[in-house]
Amino acid sequence: xxxxxxxxxxxxxxxxxxxxxxxVLTGAGVSQESGLRTFRDAQTGLWAQYxxxxxxxxxxxxxxxxxxWDWYAWRREAVKSVRPNPGHYALASMEKxxxxxxxxxxxxxxxxxxxxxxxxxxxxxxxxxxxxxxxYTFTETWEDDSEAVPRxxxxxxxxxPDVVWFGEALxxxxxxxxxxxxxxxxxxxxxxTSGVVQPAASLAFxxxxxxxxxxxxxxxxxxxxxxxxxxxxxKSGEILPELLKQTWG
Ligand code: OAD
Numbered sequence: 167x168x169x170x171x172x173x174x175x176x177x178x179x180x181x182x183x184x185x186x187x188x189x190v191l192t193g194a195g196v197s198q199e200s201g202l203r204t205f206r207d208a209q210t211g212l213w214a215q216y217x218x219x220x221x222x223x224x225x226x227x228x229x230x231x232x233x234x235w236d237w238y239a240w241r242r243e244a245v246k247s248v249r250p251n252p253g254h255y256a257l258a259s260m261e262k263x264x265x266x267x268x269x270x271x272x273x274x275x276x277x278x279x280x281x282x283x284x285x286x287x288x289x290x291x292x293x294x295x296x297x298x299x300x301x302y303t304f305t306e307t308w309e310d311d312s313e314a315v316p317r318x319x320x321x322x323x324x325x326x327p328d329v330v331w332f333g334e335a336l337x338x339x340x341x342x343x344x345x346x347x348x349x350x351x352x353x354x355x356x357x358x359t360s361g362v363v364q365p366a367a368s369l370a371f372x373x374x375x376x377x378x379x380x381x382x383x384x385x386x387x388x389x390x391x392x393x394x395x396x397x398x399x400x401k402s403g404e405i406l407p408e409l410l411k412q413t414w415g
Contacts, residue, residue: 172408178396181379182413187266189351191369195358197275199251199403223332231324235315238327242293245275254281256406261285263414268347272366274329287340289366295328348373357383358402361390
């Protein structure tokens with residue numbers, strides 16, 4: 167529950183009530199209140215402890231596959247033990263009020279789907295899915311070995327998480343749908359993302375250039391803030407449920 171009641175601009179509430187197309191981009195900040203660390207938040211971000219380029223890249227996996235496999239196994243376990251928070255649920259509920267709604271996420275944790283979101287585009291993959299690094303075959307089961315990375319039963323290649331690493335292309339169908347949603351929406355939300363990783367970060371600008379109203383929800387200002395029509399500063403798990411309540415009751 168919010169510690170204080172938030173007053174939203176009446177024009178924003180009216181806009182949302184009238185909106186027929188809404189696109190939402192989320193980042194790691196949306197899952198922060200579920201207990202997952204964000205990537206870049208000072209002190210607590212995963213990257214305060216690790217250099218991302220040493221972990222989230224195909225080169226790193228080629229150099230030391232076991233280190234990368236173990237890091238993702240550790241993150242997969244962390245994700246298994248957390249639940250969606252009120253921000254995830256509010257977005258699942260927003261979907262029901264908007265005729266054409268797209269939730270675009272950079273998160274690989276699967277919490278939006280767990281909260282009930284259906285029109286979901288996962289731009290950076292999903293940490294729970296595992297596939298072969300060579301032949302792309304997906305697998306549900308594998309045997310963890312303390313010495314080596316498990317191998318594909320089809321071709322013997324190394325298994326890896328089905329997430330997007332630095333330097334890799336985003337899933338084409340998801341990206342194309344996200345760009346289309348951004349270009350055609352009336353309102354674009356950017357929530358809990360630092361907005362520094364492309365191409366996701368450009369979606370808000372694509373929406374703005376096509377005349378959408380851009381609403382940012384973040385604990386801190388970001389490079390998008392000065393360009394947004396509305397900046398709602400605070401925790402998404404507090405702001406979103408309150409925004410839903412004031413808009414649709
Ligand atoms: P970041 O860690 O870069 O940013 C998290 C953002 O969430 C920051 O702007 C915080 O201020 C904000 N934040 C933290 N707690 C919040 C809360 N409770 N409510 C609202 N906002 C909050 O995470 P992302 O922007 O998601 O990609 O990072 C984007 C991508 O960078 C990731 O998907 C990952 C990484 O490279 C890949 O691994 C390909």
